[in-house]
Amino acid sequence: MKAFDNIKVLDFTHVQSGPTCTQLLAWLGADVIKIERPGIGDATRNQLVDMEGADSLYFTMLNHNKRSLTLNTKHDGGKKILERLVKKCDVLVENFAPGALDRMGFPWQRIQQLNRGMILASIKGFGDGPYEDCKVYENVAQCVGGAASTTGFPDGPPLISSAQVGDSGTGLHLAFGIAAALFQRERSGRGQRVFAPMQDSVLNLCRVKLRDQQRLVASGVLEEYSQHGDGIAFGDTTPRAGNDSGGGQPGRILKCKGWQHDPNAYTYFITQAAVWGNICELIGKPEWKQHPHYATPAQRLPRLNLIFGAIEQWTKRKTKFEVMAACMPLKIPVGPILSMKELAADPALRKSGTVVEVDHPQRGKYISVGCPIKLSDSAVQVERAPLLGEHSEEILRQMLGYSEAEVAAIQTAGVV
Numbered sequence: 001m002k003a004f005d006n007i008k009v010l011d012f013t014h015v016q017s018g019p020t021c022t023q024l025l026a027w028l029g030a031d032v033i034k035i036e037r038p039g040i041g042d043a044t045r046n047q048l049v050d051m052e053g054a055d056s057l058y059f060t061m062l063n064h065n066k067r068s069l070t071l072n073t074k075h076d077g078g079k080k081i082l083e084r085l086v087k088k089c090d091v092l093v094e095n096f097a098p099g100a101l102d103r104m105g106f107p108w109q110r111i112q113q114l115n116r117g118m119i120l121a122s123i124k125g126f127g128d129g130p131y132e133d134c135k136v137y138e139n140v141a142q143c144v145g146g147a148a149s150t151t152g153f154p155d156g157p158p159l160i161s162s163a164q165v166g167d168s169g170t171g172l173h174l175a176f177g178i179a180a181a182l183f184q185r186e187r188s189g190r191g192q193r194v195f196a197p198m199q200d201s202v203l204n205l206c207r208v209k210l211r212d213q214q215r216l217v218a219s220g221v222l223e224e225y226s227q228h229g230d231g232i233a234f235g236d237t238t239p240r241a242g243n244d245s246g247g248g249q250p251g252r253i254l255k256c257k258g259w260q261h262d263p264n265a266y267t268y269f270i271t272q273a274a275v276w277g278n279i280c281e282l283i284g285k286p287e288w289k290q291h292p293h294y295a296t297p298a299q300r301l302p303r304l305n306l307i308f309g310a311i312e313q314w315t316k317r318k319t320k321f322e323v324m325a326a327c328m329p330l331k332i333p334v335g336p337i338l339s340m341k342e343l344a345a346d347p348a349l350r351k352s353g354t355v356v357e358v359d360h361p362q363r364g365k366y367i368s369v370g371c372p373i374k375l376s377d378s379a380v381q382v383e384r385a386p387l388l389g390e391h392s393e394e395i396l397r398q399m400l401g402y403s404e405a406e407v408a409a410i411q412t413a414g415v416v
């Protein structure tokens with residue numbers, strides 16, 4: 001048994017944000033039917049192509065465990081099939097540009113008439129407001145959601161993060177909304193709309209920076225930011241904080257042995273107050289434990305550059321893994337800067353199923369990220385992404401009850 005067994009999802013998603021959401025639903029047991037334009041499919045099938053004639057990794061890594069049905073929803077025959085699908089499914093997920101579902105002839109009112117229990121889940125760039133009609137991609141979402149203005153170093157331009165907080169982050173928000181709507185439907189019998197705008201989702205993930213905005217307005221200073229120790233005045237908005245910790249326990253990225261030639265020979269090091277004594281012993285500064293400049297978090301805040309400089313003198317003599325090994329028994333929170341190469345080979349991630357090897361008929365074996373959420377009673381088996389239209393006939397026949405002759409006619413008309 002799986003968490004979403006018997007839940008049928010009509011998956012109108014494409015690119016990254018929506019597919020992230022529906023892939024999660026599929027991993028947790030939902031029957032996800034990906035609707036794609038005949039002959040074209042999700043644009044990502046042919047983006048960043050690394051192997052001629054094969055679906056790209058971009059597509060295959062975001063569409064595991066789904067079935068693919070090609071369907072021209074602008075064709076009258078296609079609309080009839082879509083109508084049947086809406087009646088049969090529990091959730092419709094879409095991340096079209098604003099208004100596309102209405103233009104297709106399936107506004108929310110019509111969907112409700114066809115299926116009162118249907119949950120319609122949408123991702124758009126913006127919520128209601130002046131930008132509601134805009135198309136949005138990942139990096140735009142990072143910019144308009146506050147991530148870019150608070151990422152980077154104070155003396156440099158805004159930066160985009162490689163963590164896909166706009167796309168995948170919004171997909172996660174939407175998946176939670178869908179699970180909540182399914183749970184409510186158990187009691188109300190009614191479906192509902194679930195809407196996750198990308199700007200709002202990114203802002204939610206930047207919550208701590210909006211916290212800092214208010215702290216800054218109140219006091220004119222953010223003491224845990226390096227900028228404070230550097231004596232640089234704050235402006236009137238949350239600045240970029242480089243690699244400073246965003247929390248109450250100061251942290252930095254520090255050099256480790258080999259940093260001169262290895263771009264990832266670094267560690268993150270957090271000076272958690274609870275283990276300050278251990279840190280002092282470890283780096284050879286036992287006198288700092290009681291020293292009036294270093295003994296308490298408040299005394300340390302204006303001296304963070306000096307403190308981290310001293311810690312770095314210690315980390316620079318060790319590899320990032322030696323730092324980890326030395327800090328672990330002392331309960332000092334550190335973490336090596338791991339490269340994608342290291343993560344791909346990580347035995348623990350392989351064992352947990354977060355890094356998986358998948359076999360694909362066009363491309364052979366490839367590595368992907370499996371389900372990062374572990375449910376003890378809903379095991380995940382990662383299956384390859386579908387080929388374009390691979391399940392069209394099976395869905396028309398078995399799920400929608402079309403006869404062999406009807407399917408042939410539908411195919412001849414170019415509807416699927």
Ligand SMILES: CC(C)(COP(=O)(O)OP(=O)(O)OC[C@H]1O[C@@H](n2cnc3c(N)ncnc32)[C@H](O)[C@@H]1OP(=O)(O)O)[C@@H](O)C(=O)NCCC(=O)NCCS
Nearest residue numbers: 015016017036037072073074095096097100103125135136
């Ligand atoms: C991502 C995005 C910018 C891509 O824009 P796009 O490539 O122009 O794609 P659209 O979503 O506008 O869809 C294009 C058209 O294809 C049509 N289409 C899609 N699937 C179809 C199908 N199976 N059959 C027939 N037509 C189909 C749509 O109806 C739409 O037609 P319309 O413009 O006449 O209404 C846009 O979809 C968007 O802003 N989405 C919301 C935000 C989002 O999720 N962004 C993150 C992407 S990772």
